[in-house]
Amino acid sequence: MSSPDLNQVRIDISSTDSQLLELLSKRRKLSINVAQSKLATTKPVRDTEREQQLLVKLIEQGKALNLDALYVTQVFHSIIEDSVLLQQAYLQNHINPETVAHKVRVAFLGQQGSYSHLAAQKYFARRAEEVIEHGCASFKEIINTVESGRADYALLPIENTSSGGINEVYDILQHTSLHIVGELSVPVEHCLLVATDTEEHKIKTIYSHFQPVAQCSEYLSTLNDIKIEQADSSANALEIVSQLQRDDVAAIGNSEGGRLYGLTPIQTGIANQKQNYSRFIVVARKPIDVAAQIPAKTTFIMSVKQRPGSLVDALLILKQNKINMCKLESRPIPGNPWEEMFYVDVESNVDSDNMRNALKNLGEITTFIKILGCYPSDDIKPTNPTVDS
Template sequence: MELHDIRQAISDTDQQLLGLLAKRRGLALAVAEAKLSQNKPIRDTKREQELLLSLIEKGKLQGLDAQYVTRIFHVIIEDSVLQQQAKVQGQLNGDNSQAVRVAFLGGQGSYSYWATQKYFTRRAEQIIELGCDSFNEIVNAVETGHADYALLPIENTSSGSINEVYDILQHTRLSIVGELTHPIEHCLLGLPGTDLSKIRQVCSHPQVIAQCSQFLLGLTNVKIDYCDSSSAAFAKVKELQDPTIIAIGGEEGGKLYGLEVLTRQLANQKDNVSRFIVVARKAVNVAKAIPAKTTFIMYTGQQPGALVEALLVLKQHGISMSKLESRPIPGNPWEEMFYVDVAANLSDYAMTRALEELNNITKFVKVLGCYPSDDITPTQPQS
């Protein structure tokens, strides 16, 4: 076969693969309907393990190695689970809107922009994007009705918790209705032909700068310019047309502004992942078939053992805690509010009883939201 004919055959095969993937996704959604009617959990890890093991064995017969098959079907299974969860949640909460207005940090190309696309493409046919310059502006857009949802970054594996967002949650009337994790790969981006040895200014959001601090320490005579978002940094480099000024952000975002990658993998940690939360004016109910998280804040007071006593309540009711974060209480020097994430549905009896007991032994408890867990642990086939 000629090269042209081979490439055409590859294109035809890719087209067939797309059709099969679309068919599989449709069948996965049909499975969600059946599970919902039978009150079964969305995820069946035993079946997933059996399926993956079978696919690995069949793949070997066709010359495909186990790692290749596993990697591909991890993505497919994760997509199926998240699609099914979104469908079940939409039906339970009567969320049938064709278009959603979402407020997020920055403009097109920012990390929050890509996370918004990732989360809401499963839930609406059209996303009306409302890029904002600050976290307060994002939250205000939803509180005033200008947006249906807000997407906020809350923690990162390199730079830790985003304290400003935690402090906003303490005072807002909004509820957390969803979450997602999104891998972040920081790149150095500049105008085409930029010479790295001649850069004099690096632009990006403060969180991005913090996540790349070790790389930046190795640069000399370089000014750090803090921007409202990574997309704002891209726009600045494009506007100034100065080859000595560069930005840090995502490769795909930089391309939207005509920038090219100079260096990749700048984050302090190799596996750099950000967790985002989705907030709305109205709380949601989480289907029993879906793993849920509940986030609440509490003020225990400063008496000895107060925090330990509160955490023992969770242990006694068999509730697993995944996050504990402390933040200062404005106007109360040296006193702190605790933010807690637990793996539990707010409607569970154990969670209801735990909150009742916490209300009795603490000075203040406020539930910030109960929402579907987005932690999809990859299926591992039994050896």
């Protein structure tokens, strides 16, 4: 039996890939048709029961085609997630037509290659054909850029699964007039990147933003005689190392950003937690409405009376109204020693009856309360099919 011609096999693969792309495009258009059918109803975008049935059926079909169940599940998890996000974006554009734009101006921390820059690209890829980027040196500059009208949106990192909340951002949210209009979580894959052909034991200085240093503390503790130099952002660290072109310096960043600066990773996966994610919030000058068909989050800040049980009383109001709290963070109130401002994320639309009632009751027992924003939830949990073995 003669061996297949490699060139012909590659031609056939390319042809099959093109057919796959056409089918994916067709499926996306059908997803938009689904969203259009839900405009006149409050039927949720996601139907997890149908997703479960769909995945089970696809796995069985895949078995008949000699396709592994895990492979089929991974492929369709990505397809379903894309479909959900696409439908959400369509419904949001319909309810907020003033936000639809061909071109958007976005402010973020650092420059090209920073995690904030990569997150901005990911978030606005579905929302605008052209993104005008405004790299900023500080969180305060980011806020000022949007408040002054020089940018339409800002992207702010708010927390990380390894290093926790970013206090400076929480403090800025107390005083800004901007509103949270979106969120996204992105995987953070820290690497040790260099500009020359060198080795780890030769490195004497590492440039990094302070957040990656905290997130990679366990790895850094294994290195001897290392000096940490703080950079304004991860991208700034990459740029410095690229300019130095020395075999004794390195930067902590992501490999995708490193490629923009001609850097190569010599160690990967150096974060304390292998499942390391950063959550970003998107802020704008005007609030948005969230379609009833979309899972929503509401973020607000409040201060409570200085008496025993006052915080518990406030949280009980959420429980009584069947509202799930997914985040509680406290920060000191400047000028008020030992008093705290509480940041609360809940899984609820601010316009729902339950949320309206909860806010009314909270207003009666808190000393201060302010809605920071209501926005679509980015948490698209994959459906795990139950297949009989």
